[in-house]
Amino acid sequence: MRIDLDADDIHPDSxxxxxxxxxQSSRLLRLSQVLIGLAGLALVxxxxxxxxxxxxxxxxxxxxxxxxxxxxxxxxxxxxxxxxWRADAIGADPELPxxxxxxxxxxxxxxERLLERFGDVGKRTxxxxxxxxxxxxxxxxxxxxxxYQVWELTLPAAAATAASNLGAGLLLLLAFGLLVFExxxxxxxxxxxxxxxxxxQLLRALLATLLLSALAVFLRNAEAVWPxxxxxxIGLLPGLMAVELLIRAIAxxxxxxxxxxxxxxxxxxxxxxxxxxxxxxxxxxxxxxRNRFGIDLRQVWAFTYMRRAFWPVLxxxxxxxxxxxxxxxxxxxxxxxxxxxxxxxxxxxPGLHLGLPWPFGQVIAAENGQVHELATSVEAGASAPxxxxxxxxxxxxxxxxxDGTHFNDKSQVIASSQGGQQGFQIVxxxxxxxxxxxLDDHQVLAATYHNADIPGLISSTANRVLVHAFASRTLDExxxxxxxxxxxxxxxxxxxxxxxxxxxxEILATVVEAIHPPAGAANAYHGVQAAQIAAQALISRERxxxxxQRNEAxxxxxxxxxxxxxxxxxxxxxxxxxxxxxxxxxxxxxxxxQAFLLEQYLSQLSLGLxxxxxLVVDHRxxxxxxxxxxxxxxxxxVDPVSSPKTAP
Numbered sequence: 207m208r209i210d211l212d213a214d215d216i217h218p219d220s221x222x223x224x225x226x227x228x229x230q231s232s233r234l235l236r237l238s239q240v241l242i243g244l245a246g247l248a249l250v251x252x253x254x255x256x257x258x259x260x261x262x263x264x265x266x267x268x269x270x271x272x273x274x275x276x277x278x279x280x281x282x283x284x285x286x287x288x289x290x291w292r293a294d295a296i297g298a299d300p301e302l303p304x305x306x307x308x309x310x311x312x313x314x315x316x317x318e319r320l321l322e323r324f325g326d327v328g329k330r331t332x333x334x335x336x337x338x339x340x341x342x343x344x345x346x347x348x349x350x351x352x353x354y355q356v357w358e359l360t361l362p363a364a365a366a367t368a369a370s371n372l373g374a375g376l377l378l379l380l381a382f383g384l385l386v387f388e389x390x391x392x393x394x395x396x397x398x399x400x401x402x403x404x405x406x407q408l409l410r411a412l413l414a415t416l417l418l419s420a421l422a423v424f425l426r427n428a429e430a431v432w433p434x435x436x437x438x439x440i441g442l443l444p445g446l447m448a449v450e451l452l453i454r455a456i457a458x459x460x461x462x463x464x465x466x467x468x469x470x471x472x473x474x475x476x477x478x479x480x481x482x483x484x485x486x487x488x489x490x491x492x493x494x495x496r497n498r499f500g501i502d503l504r505q506v507w508a509f510t511y512m513r514r515a516f517w518p519v520l521x522x523x524x525x526x527x528x529x530x531x532x533x534x535x536x537x538x539x540x541x542x543x544x545x546x547x548x549x550x551x552x553x554x555x556p557g558l559h560l561g562l563p564w565p566f567g568q569v570i571a572a573e574n575g576q577v578h579e580l581a582t583s584v585e586a587g588a589s590a591p592x593x594x595x596x597x598x599x600x601x602x603x604x605x606x607x608x609d610g611t612h613f614n615d616k617s618q619v620i621a622s623s624q625g626g627q628q629g630f631q632i633v634x635x636x637x638x639x640x641x642x643x644x645l646d647d648h649q650v651l652a653a654t655y656h657n658a659d660i661p662g663l664i665s666s667t668a669n670r671v672l673v674h675a676f677a678s679r680t681l682d683e684x685x686x687x688x689x690x691x692x693x694x695x696x697x698x699x700x701x702x703x704x705x706x707x708x709x710x711x712e713i714l715a716t717v718v719e720a721i722h723p724p725a726g727a728a729n730a731y732h733g734v735q736a737a738q739i740a741a742q743a744l745i746s747r748e749r750x751x752x753x754x755q756r757n758e759a760x761x762x763x764x765x766x767x768x769x770x771x772x773x774x775x776x777x778x779x780x781x782x783x784x785x786x787x788x789x790x791x792x793x794x795x796x797x798x799x800q801a802f803l804l805e806q807y808l809s810q811l812s813l814g815l816x817x818x819x820x821l822v823v824d825h826r827x828x829x830x831x832x833x834x835x836x837x838x839x840x841x842x843x844v845d846p847v848s849s850p851k852t853a854p
Contacts, residue, residue: 222418223399227292230399234286237387244380245275249352261362263426264373266421266438269356271377273444274415275348277475280345280451284473285401287338291469339458346451353441353448361438365428373424381416384409404474411447411478415440426592441494446476452457532563539576542569543654550655553647572650573643577714580639580661636673636719637696641662643711653710660711663701667707669700693718 252268388409394402398507418440425432454472535558536542542554546567561567641664643653657663661668697716704711792804 222395223400224292224296226398227289231286231289231293234282236287238282241275241279241282245272245279248272248395250277252256252356256356261364263361263364263423263434263437264370266356266358266361266441267377267423269352270417270437270441270444271419273410273441273448273707274354274412276345276349276352277447277451277478278405278408278412280342281405281471281473281475283341283345284338284471285405287341288401288469295468323328335459338469338472339455342451342458343455344456348449349444349448350452353445354408354498357438357441359435359438363428363434363435366424366426370423370426374420377416377420377423381420382417383493384413388413401471401474404471404479407478407481408473408475410481411443411475413483415443435832443477446477449478450475498525529563532561532567534559534561534569536569536571539574541572541574541650543572544569553650566799570654571802572654575642575645577640578661579640580641580664582635582637582639582665582672634670635721637668637693638717638719639668639697639700639713640715640717641711641713649710649712651710652708656707657709657711660709663706663707663709664711667703668696668700671703675699 222653248268249272252265252272255262255268256265388406391399391402391406396403422433422437422440426437451473458472505636532556533543534544535554538555538556540556542559544551544554544561544567545561546562546663548842553572556574559569561569589843643660648731653660675692693716697713700716704713791802799803
């Protein structure tokens with residue numbers, strides 16, 4: 207029952223809730239101060255822990271409890287305002303008229319009048335909205351903002367430590383103190399304190415948050431992730447309560463404010479009222495409608511019939527729904543393996559199919575010709591490929607140069623033969639397999655029941671085949687071999703092994719994207735190749751120089767040989783000519799005798815006297831007999847007259 211100060215039938219001084227209003231207000235004030243201090247401390251600790259350890263569970267735990275404390279503070283603030291109104295109502299004079307003061311014209315210029323007008327508008331707006339509504343909305347928004355900062359469902363699992371267990375113990379100790387105060391509020395009579403039950407429900411929400419938080423901290427370990435998820439999901443409870451407070455604050459704007467009428471508690475929560483055992487949500491809704499709007503649903507025959515027929519109708523609906531679980535729909539891009547009592551019976555094609563309801567019959571989804579691409583391995587140090595726009599620059603993963611480590615490169619040991627000795631080398635290769643589940647029923651059953659991890663099976667089989675295939679190949683052979691032929695050989699070997707295992711997997715294509723030395727040795731391999739090319743060029747150049755020198759020597763030898771042959775022939779011809787001349791002269795001497803000798807003497811003498819100055823001396827020449835010379839064979843300038851002496 208609400209009290210109107212203008213009424214004369216009931217005086218507030220005679221009511222217990224008005225008599226104890228001052229003590230209740232002081233009690234609520236002390237509890238509010240304690241909760242504000244604890245909530246502020248929790249937020250500061252959460253901020254510091256998140257600053258140094260972002261993956262810790264404690265920021266979520268502390269912030270969720272602080273947000274719930276803000277909701278409780280909103281209820282305490284609303285209840286304290288009601289208690290303060292009751293305390294003021296006892297000392298108020300109901301006969302004192304309340305009249306609006308006349309508007310006074312402020313002195314000064316237009317700027318002062320404008321500020322005064324804005325101030326009056328603000329005061330009237332604040333008085334119309336009311337401080338309880340603003341406090342309620344403020345606490346709700348603060349709680350939602352705090353929860354938003356720590357809502358992260360990807361926190362990793364971590365083992366519990368001694369410090370975390372100590373913190374969980376402090377949460378339980380705080381929960382025990384709140385439990386004592388909650389029990390005190392629950393035992394309060396409604397005539398003594400009408401808002402005590404609603405405040406006790408808010409404290410139960412805070413108790414539930416503290417207990418669940420301590421449970422999540424105690425049960426967390428390095429393997430389980432659900433305690434961390436639970437610590438974050440606890441924030442749903444204060445989040446729902448904060449949303450409800452905001453809705454109540456907005457709804458209070460449309461209710462008329464009557465200062466002389468006893469106010470209602472705005473800071474109660476229907477969500478918090480559900481935290482009771484046994485839970486009675488419909489009963490709480492029914493009581494709320496009866497107390498606020500005077501609507502008693504128990505007097506409506508339709509609702510009474512619905513309450514009686516609720517369980518039979520629910521059972522019929524449950525049975526029909528259970529029977530409808532036997533109707534299965536297989537999508538157009540898939541297949542379904544129908545299991546009857548746990549045994550695979552047949553393979554469903556796309557469409558609707560009828561079978562036994564769950565759990566006696568179920569359909570396991572299977573692929574229907576979807577093509578997948580699988581790389582043999584992913585290098586640990588390589589970065590994941592980055593998705594880029596179609597018109598943008600090419601990503602780094604498209605760089606197929608040898609001096610870069612790519613995402614799908616795999617290191618493989620291959621054979622090596624250098625310097626007449628056998629050894630091994632390391633090569634990076636990118637081999638990808640395009641596969642799918644077989645299209646017939648036997649293959650899809652084999653792929654579903656014979657394999658736990660199809661990509662892992664293909665990867666392990668491919669690695670074994672690659673080790674066997676590359677064990678006898680050198681790097682030069684791999685770089686010079688046709689990749690299509692190499693991919694076909696590897697794909698055939700992998701398909702053969704998969705068929706032996708009855709895996710139901712069909713290898714469609716094997717693509718050898720790249721084969722090259724490791725990225726760290728690529729430059730060294732380039733240097734080796736350059737040295738080999740330089741050595742081959744030097745060998746070819748030296749071979750050319752040697753061939754040139756050999757040809758020049760052969761030319762010189764041939765020239766000398768030809769000159770020697772020509773000289774020998776010439777000497778031989780001269781010798782033959784001399785022999786023939788000697789024979790002729792010998793025959794002439796034999797025929798002519800002394801005349802031939804004289805003729806030869808004279809011919810030789812004529813040859814010797816061609817350019818000589820002659821002086822003829824003969825003992826047979828006398829003073830009276832001049833010498834006679836035949837000068838016809840002599841040519842000028844021989845002139846015997848030019849001699850300074852004459853013969854005697």
